Amino acid sequence: MESSDHRTRHPVVFIAATAALCGLLFGYDTGVISGALLFFKKDFMLSPFLQGVVTSSALAGAALGAGFSGRLADRFGRRLMVIVVAGLFLIASLISAWASGIGMLITGRFLVGLAIGVCSYTGPLYIAEISPPESRGALVSLNQLLITVGILVSYLVDYAFANGEHWRWMLGLAAIPAVILGLGMLWLPETPRWLVKTGKTEAAMAVLRRIRRPEEVQSELDLILSQPHEREGRWTEALAHEYHPVLIIGIGLAIFQQITGINTIIYYAPTIFQLAGIGSAAQSILATAGVGAVNVIMTVVSLRLLDRLGRRPLLLTGIAGMTVSLITLGWVFQVPESPATSWLAVASVMTYVAAFAISLGPIFWLLIAEIYPLRVRGVAMSIATMSNWAFNLLVALTFLILLNSLGPAQTFWMYALLSVGAFLFSYRFVPETKGRALEDIHAEVRTT
Helix, strand or coil: CHHHHHHHHHHHHHHHHHHHHHHHHHHHHHHHHHHHHHHHHCCCCCCHHHHHHHHHHHHHHHHHHHHHHHHHHHCCCCCHHHHHHHHHHHHHHHHHHHHHHHHHHHHHHHHHHHHHHHHHHHHHHHHHHCCCHHHHHHHHHHHHHCCCCCHHHHHHHHHHHHCCCCHHHHCCHHHHHHHHHEEECCCCCHHHHHHHHCHHHHHHHHHHHHCCCCCHHHHHHHHHHCCCCCCCCCHHCCHHHHHHHHHHHHHHHHHHHHEEEEEEHHHHHHHHHHHCCCCCHHHHHHHHHHHHHHHHHHHHHHHHHHHHHHHHHHHHHHHHHHHHHHHHHHHCCCCCCHHHHHHHHHHHHHHHHHHCCCHHHHHHHHHHCCCCCHHHHHHHHHHHHHHHHHHHHHHHHHHHHHHHHHCCCHHHHHHHHHHHHHHHHHHHHHHCCCCCCHHHHHHHHHCC
């Protein structure tokens, strides 16, 4: 039985790992701009305003991409959308690397954002629909793991090319994983749920025979067939009263993932460390790389725990850890500066990132791939993902303003208070989905 289990599960792991390259591109293109900006702002003589435009153009593109691509995934398939997004990453990376002026650079970054927006939900959706229930948490969260790996790789690439100020290489190297993703997806199957939804039952059966044990194939097909599977859902249908509970969960987690401050850490960690008294740029960069490494390590830990402990225990424990870390970080800025408080700031940031990496980081993306019924899954995930990117943009635009107007301590305490709100929301609304078939989850949520 063990050898049979190994044979049938191995293809699913390979399929999930290939699709999760979406996450690597997401993370890389999100993080690489922090280093590249230091150099192209000099080449193009950019004002602070234009620097902000270049940085936020990717976030605006991501919000837009997340908004329209759900309908496309429902109409044309999850697999095809991943292939298309790989091509878009390739084109956008080359445009950014070859930019001859600010307009071309903004265009390239906007297209990168479009690709990120589509990829940020299509990758987890594809993996969730291809995975067996007992390992779906770990497999979907491979996408989040590769986001963190992509961020860390971007920091290392920025450092490697910093001496020569080769920002074009920094931006252009994303073309390599984009090509690997596109070519890899050409050989992978469409998800059985989308095939059933579009009336291709025999094709769905063929895919299930490829990725499930023989005794599981018919029962899973029967379960999929028992659900409504019209060709595509509409925005108006996703907003119907019966879907309000799952929409509230998805949109709420999308907002709380951002307003609890994670991207203030990802984008501005060196600034935070210098404010805390770490004066050396080299030390700040080293500490930031350490934060990236912690993010990767703890995401690996979460992969091991999601299908053992469940989503809710990790989510609530992680948010509690985030809250305590933010309170401590705020306190650092209230007491006299010293070497001890400076490194306490580093420890607080690392603890915060570790707590995020086992909770809101992977679990938001996992849950929005699990809780929606097949009929409106693509559109509903688009709504949640678009909300996430919109609030990402809001937090990125307001952090420095809050820092200057409220001060560091009050800013981080505000994020701590919002984390308390995230805890209460999750405790009240978020269901446990561990080990359950996708088709069973919505029925429970609808009655809560």
